[in-house]
Amino acid sequence: EIVLTQSPATLSLSPGERATLSCRASQSVISYLAWYQQKPGQAPRLLIYDASNRASGIPARFSGSGSGTDFTLTITSLEPDDFAVYYCHQRSNWPTFGQGTRLEIK
Amino acid sequence: QVQLQQWGAGLLKASETLSLTCAVYGGSFSGYYWSWIRQPPGKGLEWIGEINHSGSTNYNPSLKSRVTISGDTSKKQLSLKLTSVTAADTAVYYCARHCSDENCYAFWGQGTTVSVSS
Numbered sequence: 001e002i003v004l005t006q007s008p009a010t011l012s013l014s015p016g017e018r019a020t021l022s023c024r025a026s027q028s029v030i031s032y033l034a035w036y037q038q039k040p041g042q043a044p045r046l047l048i049y050d051a052s053n054r055a056s057g058i059p060a061r062f063s064g065s066g067s068g069t070d071f072t073l074t075i076t077s078l079e080p081d082d083f084a085v086y087y088c089h090q091r092s093n094w095p096t097f098g099q100g101t102r103l104e105i106k
Numbered sequence: 107q108v109q110l111q112q113w114g115a116g117l118l119k120a121s122e123t124l125s126l127t128c129a130v131y132g133g134s135f136s137g138y139y140w141s142w143i144r145q146p147p148g149k150g151l152e153w154i155g156e157i158n159h160s161g162s163t164n165y166n167p168s169l170k171s172r173v174t175i176s177g178d179t180s181k182k183q184l185s186l187k188l189t190s191v192t193a194a195d196t197a198v199y200y201c202a203r204h205c206s207d208e209n210c211y212a213f214w215g216q217g218t219t220v221s222v223s224s
Binding site for chain 1: 141150151152153156164166167200205207208209210211212214215216217
């Protein structure tokens with residue numbers, strides 16, 4: 001099993017600030033890494049796939065980078081709608097998810 | 107736009123069988139991978155299993171002995187059965203369609219809350 005470790009667990013920022021979320025894999029997942037956003041009571045929404053590709057309809061302020069074992073989701077200039085929980089996910093091996101990063105309003 | 111609509115029993119007793127169905131609207135069923143994913147209350151996401159366009163399945167090793175995923179191409183429906191449920195199976199269950207390259211989940215159902223009482 002490939003373990004995905006996300007950091008930080010909670011990130012407190014203000015609207016307009018930049019958010020940097022990290023996901024580290026216990027072994028290489030090449031670039032088969034996706035990011036999802038989940039709001040309370042809703043299903044997750046795909047943001048980024050294959051480490052750096054934005055999904056359809058996702059604003060340009062969301063970007064992903066990394067390869068191998070270290071990946072980053074960056075949200076430039078946070079908007080009020082961006083405060084949510086973010087999960088990374090790999091399917092290089094059998095699928096696993098990170099434990100999530102909660103992005104909260106400071 | 108692809109939409110996934112789920113339904114199934116939301117309240118079970120321990121040892122019963124969980125049974126959920128997911129219908130696909132506005133898109134093809136054939137040619138894609140499909141998965142079931144669950145989320146216990148207040149916790150993260152756990153992959154349950156998947157079925158591909160050939161009907162082959164893969165399951166989470168921790169659930170493999172109790173899970174069956176099947177697909178009906180003619181009805182454009184996906185099904186999940188989980189036997190011998192316990193309180194640990196209490197969760198919101200989601201169906202999801204994989205991305206075209208199979209390595210992510212592009213579309214999700216609305217989720218079905220399943221509670222297991224002892």
